[in-house]
Amino acid sequence: MAPITFLEAIRQAMFEEMAADPRVVLIGEDVGVYGGAFKTSEGLLEKFGWERVIDTPISESAIIGAACGMSYLGLRPIAEMQFIDFIACCFNQLTNFVAKSHYLWNAPAPMVVRGPSGGGVHGGPFHSLNPEMYFLHTPGFKIVYPSTPYDAKGLLKSSIRDNNPVLFFEHKFLYRRIKEEIPTEDYTVPLGKAIVRREGKHLTILSYAAMMHTSLEAAAALAKEGIEAEVIDLRTLLPLDEETILNSVEKTNKCLVVHEHTKTGGIAGEISAILFEKAFHDLDGPLVRVASLDTPVPYAPTLEEAFLPNAQKVFVAAKDLAKF
Amino acid sequence: MPASETPAKLKKLSRQQYVDLYYYMRLNREVEDTMTRLFRQNKIVGGLYASLGQEAISVGTAYALEKRDWMAPMIRNIGALLVKGVPPRDIFTQHMAKYTSPTKGKDGTSHFGDLDNLHIISPISMLGDLIPVMTGVAMAGRYLGQKIVAMTWIGDGGSSTGVFHEGLNLAASQKAALVLILENNLWAYSTPVRRQVPLENLADRAKAYGISSYIVDGNDVVAVYTTAKEAVERARAGEGPILIEAKTFRRRGHAQHDPAEYVPKEQRTHWEKRDPIALYEEFLTAEKLLDAKGKKEIGDKIHELLEKDREFAENSPMPPPETADQGVYCAGPECHNLQPKWERPVDELLPPKSCVDPVWMVEGFGRGVSSSSSTAAPIHFGDVPPAAVSPEKDAAPIKVTKKPVPPPAKKPAPKKSAKRGGR
Secondary structure (H helix, E strand, C coil): CCCEEHHHHHHHHHHHHHHHCCCEEEEECCCCCCCCCCCCCCCHHHHHCCCCEEECCCCHHHHHHHHHHHHHCCCEEEEECCCHHHHHHHHHHHHHHHCCHHHHHCCCCCCEEEEEECCCCCCCCCCCCCCHHHHHCCCCCEEECCCCHHHHHHHHHHHHHCCCCEEEEEECCCCCCCEECCCCCCCCCCCCCCEEEECCCCEEEEECHHHHHHHHHHHHHHHHCCCCEEEEECCEEECCCHHHHHHHHHHHCCEEEEEEEECCCCHHHHHHHHHHHHCHHHCCCCCEEEEECCCCCCCCHHHHHHHCCCHHHHHHHHHHHHCC | CCCCCCHHHHCCCCHHHHHHHHHHHHHHHHHHHHHHHHHHCCCCCCCCCCCCCCHHHHHHHHCCCCCCCEEECCCCCHHHHHHHCCCHHHHHHHHCCCCCCCCCCCCCCCCCCECCCCCECCCCCCCCCHHHHHHHHHHHHHHCCCCCCEEEEEECCHHHCHHHHHHHHHHHHHCCCEEEEEEECCEECCEEHHHHCCCCCHHHHHHHHCCEEEEEECCCHHHHHHHHHHHHHHHHHHHCCEEEEEECCCCCCCCCCCCCCCCCHHHHHHHHCCCHHHHHHHHHHHCCCCCHHHHHHHHHHHHHHHHHHHHHHHHCCCCCHHHCCCCCCCCCCCCCCCCCCCCCCHHHHCCCCCCCCCCCCCCCCCCCCCCCHHHCCCCCCCCCCHHHCCHHHHHCCCCCCCCCCCCCCCCCCCCCCCCECCC
16 A cells, blocks of 8 residues: 555545544535645545535634534534644633533533644744643643654544544644555554654653654664664653653653743643652653744744754754763 | 514413413522522622523523523523523532532532533633534534524623624524524623623624524513524524524622622613513513412412522532542543434435535525525625526535535515514
């Protein structure tokens, strides 16, 4: 079977889940006739009809509200944000209405909110965001951010089948840049499980999404210097797979976190606290963060490159950490 | 006052319906009176929001719904909850944060719902959010083949939120079976409606969405009910969302802590003379629908029920602290086995037959033509009357329907209603 892109993996997951389960519907801006701004829903309207593939006005709050209302009647809506940056427009509907629904009044809201996120494609300050940390601080969501086509398909299927609201981030840098052969039969990847992408013993690099590939690139360069980095792909940020993280740090005694969202208030801070609480005696060095600058995402390629982490920055930081 | 002079009263209801409306308004008021006493005894944990003087709206609108229909009340719609079948004890335990409450103490006031039986969706404090949610409920109901109507409420204050616009516009563009009750009680906390909205009638906003609207005297329960009933049936028939502005007055402050000294005395006096329950009692007496004995029986029945439920609530325990961290997530099928109630063949939604004509393909949909009698002409796509839009041409860009979309049925003559607002 020919390898497929990350984008095709997303499309296949939606297609197959909709074909198998009439409860699954897609709602968003330009998802129908146009097939989505990135063509992730191409062909879905033709196959499933416009009762199940719903083009909406430019109204993110209404999209989320309507998806939530649909979920209360037993449907499993997928709500698309055309760019994930626009999730800020429905922040209230998500954090106050959707996320609290099960805790407050025992009403599950099985829905997926998905959309293209992340930088590196010169999208500028409003088309490059990684807003996952806004939502990590909101009890009630599951947060998924895959890095490979295999995971993207398997995790999206798990997200659709989950009884909780899942925020599913798709790094647009990966959409057409990576390909992978995936099984033809139905499969899922469980939520809440990280995966070791490269084994190593000198230090642990935790990452996900596009930075996952950056970390692997750095790990390859480190290996040439005799430093064997263990690279872990978190895949799901909420719930976070603490077990895999702690097992690795117990072995390597050093931890570096690479994330593309800005440094202050980032996931590295949370992981750092977890390590202090649960693995203090395993640590031989400080937790090191490689993250984006604490600025909006700038537009000019030179500025954006300065803003984002890259393999060189990870390599330098890891080499310093390995000295401890 | 611009509201209609209640010709609706002339429409005959059954004796039982007249009595029901009276019962629920009395129950609404006495539930709140009981809670006011509990509040003064420090037994209500948080705030208490009164609907004194607005009972006719909650009761009259909710009474127009059927059991299968869905509602999402706002904070002052205790009466709507009671009509839909919520026992007073649930309202007491909610306000007292008891473990026996519908949310087991996780939230208070009218913030609770019931997906399985009563079809009630819990409100949140952020105003307007329920409008798109109930739009989604109506859309899902249509998709499942259920002939349901979704009803929710908003105040004059909440009608200024962005999500009010997003929600109502989506509902209008989807022709969702949504009935939105806009309770104009003249005050958003301390800000009078005149300083919020430069409109005489908030129902005028319906024009902007190409939907129908009504204005009704919110202190006349029969007018409210008959208007809501007509709106519910029109929405159910596929006419799209309908906005009802009910004119009334908030006789208490925003909540118990607020003495509302900003309200002019004359305004308060005017509205106190128009108490909806007193007005309705006069009507019932004049029409010989209820005598003194009947009233007393109702009063006794309510008193007995409320005493029992209040006692239950007062004797209920607070939630155990260890439940605080429970229930953030649904644990899966053993926690909730979520299955929709299909009332249409499911296989017509799955390949290869998933391209059938949508069942919600209703007249005017997608052609920019409103059901509203005021905007019967096309509003977006040039001056092409609906009948002139060929089915082929209409279906072509979508490429979904294998069968051509049937030409739209001839538009029925718009119903004239003396109550219809905004004209």
